[in-house]
Every structure is written in structure tokens, then in C-alpha cells.
Amino acid sequence: MSNQQAVLRIPEVAPELKEVEVVPEAVVAGDHPTVLAMADSLSTMGISVTLIHPYKEIEEIVAHMRGLMEADEEVSKKYAFLCEKVAANKSIKVMSEATVDDVSGWWGNFSVGILQKGTSVTLKTSGIAVAYKGNPVLPEAFSAEGIKSFSDFLAQFDMRKGALKEATNPAKRVAFVLDVDGRDEKWASVTALRFGAYLKGFGSQVYILCRDFKVSVDDMEREYRLAREAGILIFKYRDYPRIEGKRIIFQDASAVSEKAPLDVVLDDVDAIVIQEKVVPSKGQEEFLGWLKIPQEGGFVGPNNPQFIGRTPKKGVVVAGDTWYPEYPTDGYVTALSAAAELYKWIGRGTYQVDIQRVAEVDPSKCATCLTCYRICPHDSIRIERYGERNVYITKGEKEGATWEAARVKVETCNGCGLCASECPAKAIQLVYYPDLEVLEFLEKT
Amino acid sequence: MSDAHVIVVGGGIAGITCADELAQMGIKVTLLEKEPEIGGWAADYCCKATDRCNRCYVCVSDKERENVRSMGEIALLTNSRVTEVSKNGSGYIVKISRSGDVEETHADAVIFATGFTPFDARKKGEYGYGRYADVLTGLDLERMLREKGNAFKPSDGKVPQSVAFIQCVGSRDESLGHLYCSKACCAYALRMARVIRNQNPESEIYFFYMDIQPAGRLFDETLKACEDDPNFHFVRAIPSKIYQYYQKPGLMMKVLNTEDGEIEERFFDMVVLSIGMEPNEENDLLWEGASLKPGSEGFLDPQSCDEGIFLAGTVSGPKDIERSIMDAKQTVLQTLRYLEGKS
Amino acid sequence: MGRNNPKIVAFCCEESGMPAYEHALSLGLELPDDLKVVALPCGGKAETGYIMKALDEGADAVMIFACYEGNCKYVRGNIRAEKRVNYLKERLEKIGLNPERIAFCPVAPASGVRFAELVRQEVEMLREDA
The missing domain is CATH 3.50.50.60 (FAD/NAD(P)-binding domain)
Known part of the structure; x- marks a missing residue:
């Protein structure tokens, strides 16, 4: 054994460059506050941005976060001025009361169907950034009367009197119950602690019940200590707490002995706030479906480490809950990195794409079975009309086309060869690495 | 520009x-x-x-x-x-x-x-890092798994049967002035523990922790897989000391037994200190x-x-x-x- | 078939299998000389034709080194490859051949040790089989 293996490497073919013009314009759509961050940063980079949001006023995009802004200075620093900034920025075109109801096309040439107050408009654009808000869902076991979910609580909270809007006095005892459904999300720990500290200022007693307290956010460990010193009671429960009216009963997991468990009963709790699970909104699922962006459970987020801050579809980036539910300060970083990724693809005006490292279809063999269309991970194959048989497809369309075959969009093809390997008619070949080379190598050696 | x-x-x-x-x-x-x-x-x-x-x-x-x-x-x-x-x-x-x-x-x-600079585990003298060969840091274990593909006891080259992971070494520690969470350690320790379990189906893992910090989406999957594993034990307690008996192999650990609330002695083949980040x-x-x-x-x-x-x-x-x-x-x-x- | 030195063809994904092979070389791990390495842009490019051609040309085993599930640069290439391998294994069994002659092996770019170990296991399996 001397490590003298025969190796066939992917041939290094000199790139054949094709100039592609991409107009620096983008559609930023969605109802999550991070759309403001993306619209603002893309616009300051000289990209003409169209902001599409479903509300009457831009301010409503951050309305649900007002309470949090009051309680957390960092959030306020990042989001409070964004509304004014975006509203004052004349180069951002804002379409209010509008939603995206269809998207198609490729990088540099998307067409976005928009429904605005009952009328449909179609926009041509080079790149798309979306951030939808997820739907908070209360776990079924907890949907009893008097129990509030986090978002209800924050929305109905009156910051001036430190109480719920329907109540006249500040809530005397408030309990936040976390980690009831999954333990992936850390936004609720942060929100509960910062909001709890704020409530403390009104003289309320605050309890936080969780499985693990999440401190993996900037400054959280310090705040966690300060909060405990200030008298916020943080419990770690063993099994899910039982809620009976205004009473919460659970076993304390930090009690030293499992054999003699410590039962804790919290009585007369005025407000019980349960962490809800954030599930993707319908708009978000539809959007991802139109563009064939892979998702697990409706989120694009870190399902696959190869896609950090981007999607497999060139020219489309996501942030907000479409990426993954995050605490607003973390979500801000996600939004900016998504904007950076989009800027890379639409900010430069002209791009050179290598038309060697792509797949190509031999239209004379193509049986239009749609296999390649279905499996292309970058959504860059369409069925198109050709002028005549055997016309080399990447050299441009013919007029008066009558005959259909698959066509690879060279601008967005990454040359992975998945289509070539699955094509039942063997009509697709990689330009830079044809089948023949592999087969010859296997024969020769 | x-x-x-x-x-x-x-x-x-x-x-x-x-x-x-x-x-x-x-x-x-x-x-x-x-x-x-x-x-x-x-x-x-x-x-x-x-x-x-x-x-x-x-x-x-x-x-x-x-x-x-x-x-x-x-x-x-x-x-x-x-x-x-x-x-x-x-x-x-x-x-x-x-x-x-x-x-x-x-x-x-x-x-x-x-x-960052990885926390120097020698500063936590009670864990005996540097004194006992089989006390490793998370970084040592990373290197070992990368180069050798499996965990081996540095003292005799054998595959360890019982491995303890101690979390928050150098993080969330007021005595060191480190009032912050290093954010990455829970995730890397749990994942490496799963690699060890996957490689050596006989092995046993004890995971000593304060709070488990999630690392992104689908982390719950990893956590559940660990919790469902009968050879994987989560203990919400941080050990106080690691020592060795004269001329005897293995490491002894002083740690709280959360079942009866007593301090007890436990034996381990290998201990991994999940070190955090320092500026x-x-x-x-x-x-x-x-x-x-x-x-x-x-x-x-x-x-x-x-x-x-x-x-x-x-x-x-x-x-x-x-x-x-x-x-x-x-x-x-x-x-x-x-x-x-x-x- | 010289079963003492079985011939193995390894189809390696450019993202994981190839770097793992090179990592194995850089660590100085021993790999059989009868190993043929074919780089592919993605594990999913290892088409049925390639695998059958390799067996046809006298390979004792075909190994496909691709990325782990959930880590494909092209989203689902590795899953396609795995499904294809499972299908081909079924076919081999039907015509009376050892289905273990085709193997799907997920590796990471920096796991040269695992690469060498998987090849060693395959060689051992083939020797026992002979």
C-alpha cells in the first residue's frame, strides 16, 4: 500500500463568461419588523427598494413590539427609529395594505404579483427579501380561561399603568411559564426576564417558570443575576406545571433530592402568561412553495448548514420568523446578513456567470417528463419552446417557437448534476464534466 | 468604492x-x-x-x-x-x-x-486539568475526534466507558468575573457526547449542567435524542472536585447526587470540561x-x-x-x- | 476477481468525499492501491449508469461518499444518492449478487479517519465474502 490510487478529478475547464445585467432593485415584503431593517440597509446601499406590507401605516409593523421596546433599550435602539427612517426615505417606495400573492422567475428577473386593496399589480424586480411574522399558538393543554399567551399579553399591556388594558390596577402577581412546547427558542426567556424586570418597577411580584433558563443572549447572565437579586423568582420545573384557575402547581427541579420532591404552589396569580409556539404563517408557507425553497416545519432557518443567511434560490433571502423566531436583537443581525447576501447578488449592476459550469439539455432527446424541473434544487429549469430541434439552448431563444423541451437557466444553475443523473432520457449533460469522461475512466483503469 | x-x-x-x-x-x-x-x-x-x-x-x-x-x-x-x-x-x-x-x-x-481565547481550564484547579491526563477540555476532545475519529483515554489509549461532561467551565462564574454564557458549549458538548455514544455503544455519559442553552432550530431534536438514550444521564449539578487515588486508574469526582441530595463520590474514565470563551x-x-x-x-x-x-x-x-x-x-x-x- | 486485493471504485462528492479522501492522505492513512477515486460535483451525480459501469468493469465494490443527511450543498443530492443505492442493492440481491457491494457512506470533509476506516471495512467484508 503506497497510496497510489487512480483519481479522476473534476476537469478544470477555463470559464466561459457571460455578462448578465442585474438592475439594482429589490422587493422587500412581509409583516415582520425586520423588513424595515432590510429595506433601510438595502436602500442606503443605493438599491431601489419597494416595501410591501399589509398594514395601513408603517408604524403598525412594529406595533406589537412597543412594549418590548419600552422594556429593552437595545431593541428600542435598533427598531424605534427605523419606522421614521424608512418613512422619511423618499427612495423607498412603500406599498401599504398589500400582500404578495404570486412570485415567479429568477435572479435578476422576478415577477411579483401584489394584491393591494383588492387590485392586483405585477412588479418586475431583481431580488426579493421577505420576513413574515409567525403565528403564535398556545399549546392545547394550556388554553383555559384567564391564561394569556405572550403575544396577547404584550399586545394588551398598557405600559403607562403597568397593567392589562382591561384591568385598573397593575397585576400583583404575574407568572411566565416557559418551555412548554419545545426548547429550541430562547426569545421567550429573554422577553420574560426583561419584561419581568419592567413589571417589578410597578411593584408586581414576578415568577418565571422554565425548564432551563436561556442565558445565551448578550448580557443575559448579568441581568439574570440582577433580576434574582431584585426579587424575581425563577423556578425550574420538572414536569409541566398544572394550572387551576389562579393557581399554579409544579415540582421544583432545583430541589436537591428527587426522592423528596418539593411541590411549589403559587396562589392568586393575576396573570399567567404562557410561551406560545411560533408556527409559520400561511403567507410564508405559500411564498416558500412558489419559489420551491426547501423548509422544515415551515422555517427556512438553519435546517442545512450550507445555507447560512441565504436560500438555495439565488436572489431570494429571508429574515424574521420566516428564517426562525428569534429575539429582536438577534433577528436584527439575521436581517442585516440577509440584506448583505442580497446586496451581493443585485448591488453590482453587471455580473459574469460561467456558462461552462452548468448543465445543458439536448432538446432533441428531451421528453418533457418534468423530472429535472421537479428535482432541481435551485429551481432553474423550466419547460420552454424552441424554434427547431437540436438548437443549442444556451445561445438564446428563437422566435416563433413551436416545440417544447426543458431548458436550464445558466444564470442560476450551479452545475450540481442532479438533473443529469436523474434524466430518464439521458438528455442532460454537465457541460464541464460529461458522462463520457467518467465512463472512459472506469473503462481505462 | x-x-x-x-x-x-x-x-x-x-x-x-x-x-x-x-x-x-x-x-x-x-x-x-x-x-x-x-x-x-x-x-x-x-x-x-x-x-x-x-x-x-x-x-x-x-x-x-x-x-x-x-x-x-x-x-x-x-x-x-x-x-x-x-x-x-x-x-x-x-x-x-x-x-x-x-x-x-x-x-x-x-x-x-x-x-476569543479559550478559557484556560488550569484556572479551575479543582478539576485537575493538566495534572490528570484523562481530564480533557472540550477543545482537546474536538482535536482528538478530528484526528483520531474516536475518543481515547490519553493515559492508556483505551476507549473510555464512562465519560463525564462538566458544563460552564469558565462561563457563568462569578468567582472568575465571567458573568456571561459562552453560548456554544452546551451545543458542542451534547453533540460530541452523541458522537462518543454513537462510536462506543457501551459507553455511558454523565452530563453535569446548570441550564441547557439551545443552539438554533432543531436543537430540541438533539436534546431529545440524548434524553431518550438510556446511557445518557443529565444531572443538574456542577461537580466540586476531581481527584485520583494513589496508583489507581480512573478519576474520582465529588458531586451532588440529585436523587437523594447527598454529596457522593463517582468514578469516571474520562472527564471533559466544556470550556467557554474569554475575551x-x-x-x-x-x-x-x-x-x-x-x-x-x-x-x-x-x-x-x-x-x-x-x-x-x-x-x-x-x-x-x-x-x-x-x-x-x-x-x-x-x-x-x-x-x-x-x- | 483477485479477492485478496479487491477493486473498489469510490464516487466522491466534491464537497465532502474528496476533501475526506485528501484529508486521509494528508494524515498518512493507508488506503488500498486498488481504490479508484472519481470526483463528482455532488453525491447525487453518482448515477445508476456510473455504478453499473463500475461493477461491469470488474469492480468488487462501489462506494459513494456523500454528505450527511441535512448537509447537502444542493439540498437533497445526498438523499437521492442514498435512495438510488438502496434501489440498486435490491436489484443486486434479486439477481443473486451481494448487495453489500454497493455502499452509501456519508462523510464530512474533515473526516479522513472515517474515510479510511470505511474503505478498510469494505475491503475486509469483501475478503470474508470471497
């Missing part, structure tokens, strides 16, 4: 990402690395897949490193350090010392991606010229930077690989925005 020159200090995953993204935007980039090779700490980490990818992002860092190395557009200076940064007109003069020679270069913007020990050398100021935990405060100076990655606070890459990308956007404003 096109003739602008940006110096990226530090060739870890954040620095590499910055250099790559800036070069793709057609900006002249110089990447400085004090070591002979780029890659930073992540170059020593191991893949933590079991039967499927567990999303540790180490392969992303491996690929990005190769990518940058082969990219002609980036001027790569290894064995180089920044000795001084001084303002000059609208840009900066950066003094670079490279194997004894000092060079001066002009840069329109400087990105510091100088990273880079060389941070203070950078403060003066670039007017960088430490935040509350000793990590640099991005808001204190002069215009034209940017921070990326763990230099501004603990982050895992994914968040470092995200942070680097948003730093690139800020840098571009700054350069755009200048021209």
Missing part, C-alpha cells in the same frame, strides 16, 4: 467570511493571520454528525477556509500581526509586523475579527490606536469603534460558528455602506 482597500485582522471563520464576501464585491482585501495557517479555532473542531448532520457548522468553516486559500483576489498575510493602527486622513495607517519586518499599509477600513488576551494591544473599548464583559464594544473600524465574530462577544458567520456578513454590509458614503 472599487479602489478601496480593507484590512481584515484575524483569519478565523469570521475574518475569512469577511474577506471572502468583500472580495466577491470587488474590493481589495488583505487578510492578516498571526498563525502560519488561516482557519482559527474552528480548524481544530471535529464533525459532530451521528447518522445525520447535527448542524455543528464545522464543515462550513472547513470549506470556507479552502475557498479563501484558493481565491487569488485576497492578499493573504500569515505570520503577521498588527502592531499599530493610526488615523490618516479618511483612512488608517496599519503597521504590520511580519516575521520581524514591519510594513506600513494604508487601509480605508479595518475589520477586527480577532476572536481575546491580545485585545488590549488593539485598544489604543483604533480606540476600541471593552464592553461590560471584556469583549470589545462595537459601538465604541471609530468610523472605518469594524468588529466581526467573537471579538465582540461569544458566538457559535453560525452566528459568527452571520455577524461577519452584517459587518461586511456595514463596511460597504461606510465605503459607499466615503466615495
